Amino acid sequence: MTMKLRKISAGTAMAYLLLLACTKKQAEEFKPSAPDVPGAKVSYAAVIDPIFKARCNGCHSAGRSGTVAWTFSGFSSVTADADRIKNAVVVTKSMPLGGSLSAADLQSIKDWFDQGMQP
Ligand code: HEC
Incomplete structure (x- = not known):
């Protein structure tokens, strides 16, 4: 029982991390143009x-x-x-x-x- 619970929470943590990673990536893609910020997309x-x-x-x-x-x-x-x-x-x-x-x-x-x- 304890083992099973641990597995579930590990899976949940992984899913949460993946979600975080995706959210961060999207935020970067929609970064508005700012020519003075190195690496920012120029529109x-x-x-x-x-x-x-x-x-x-x-x-x-x-x-x-x-x-x-x-x-x-x-x-x-x-x-x-x-x-x-x-x-x-x-x-x-x-x-x-x-x-x-x-x-x-x-x-x-x-x-x-x-x-x-x-x-
Ligand atoms: C003072 C006037 C003037 C300004 C300002 C100017 N141009 Fe030109 N441009 C010309 C003239 C006249 C020609 C054609 C004769 C020549 O190539 O010198 C030309 C040619 C060109 C060509 C063709 C060059 C080739 O080798 O095929 C391009 C492309 C061009 N200009 C882009 C630009 C861009 C982009 C800007 C702004 C950053 C700009 N020009 C600003 C007058 C200007």
Whole structure:
């Protein structure tokens, strides 16, 4: 009888630990974007869109000089040309033309590409 009880409580403890592990994992997955927290997921809407609007839109929105190469119009315009944009901004740093991004913004963009371009 005592043995059986011990088995049950060991099983319950295991189940509880597994539940705890799952809850913790989910909490990590839904961690909100915070560019200044190392390892946090970078989302397009919260972090990348404001950077592109401030630093790229002036030349790459419809009718502007940069549209000969690429037209910026939000998330899908970036993901559709991801390779070229990543190359111009992160690798060769030829963009933004005539300027440069802050180290923090550049890191956020790099992380966003590396994390698979979260919306
Ligand atoms: C001052 C204006 C200006 C700004 C700001 C600017 N661009 Fe550009 N961009 C251009 C022009 C003009 C071209 C086409 C000629 C060239 O490639 O130099 C271009 C070309 C590009 C290309 C094509 C490059 C290639 O090799 O195919 C990409 C991608 C690009 N820009 C992305 C961006 C991104 C992303 C930003 C913001 C981080 C940005 N640009 C900011 C003017 C600008």
